[in-house]
Amino acid sequence: xxxxxxxxxxxxxxxxxxxxxxxxxxxxxxxxxxxxxxxxxxxxxxxxxxxxxxxxxxxxxxxxxxxxxxxxxxxxxxxxxxxxxxxx
Numbered sequence: 001x002x003x004x005x006x007x008x009x010x011x012x013x014x015x016x017x018x019x020x021x022x023x024x025x026x027x028x029x030x031x032x033x034x035x036x037x038x039x040x041x042x043x044x045x046x047x048x049x050x051x052x053x054x055x056x057x058x059x060x061x062x063x064x065x066x067x068x069x070x071x072x073x074x075x076x077x078x079x080x081x082x083x084x085x086x087x088x
Contacts (some may be wrong), residue, residue, distance in 0.1 A: 001028070003035055003082055004059040005083040008067075011052050018087030031082065035060045037075035042067050 001022045008015050022028040038058055042065025049068030050053060056067050058079065067076050 001032055001035060001061055002059075003031070003079070003083050003087075004057075005080050005087070006057040007054050007080070007084060008057075009053055016084060018084050019081045020087040025030045029081070034075050034079040034082070038073065038079045039063060039065050039068075041065075041073040041076060047071070 002019060003022065004017070005018045006015065006017045021032070022031050025031060039060050042058060044065065046055065046057075046066045047068045049071055053069035055069075056072070056076070058065050058067070058076065067073075072080070
């Protein structure tokens with residue numbers, strides 16, 4: 001499974017992108033479950049939360065959803081953190 005996250009917004013307006021391939025990961029079943037839950041809780045169109053908050057675009061195997069702070073689900077928050085921290 002390929003998971004891509006793009007984070008925009010924030011005070012600095014900096015764009016951060018990362019991609020994670022789960023094929024070699026020991027925790028792949030957990031990451032797949034997070035990804036399914038994150039996509040299920042996402043919106044089909046870009047969402048804007050609070051001023052200066054972060055906006056996220058999450059793509060899992062070609063399907064893209066959107067979410068924004070402070071309305072991320074627990075699964076979205078965990079997935080976004082994982083991909084931005086460990087992805088390339």
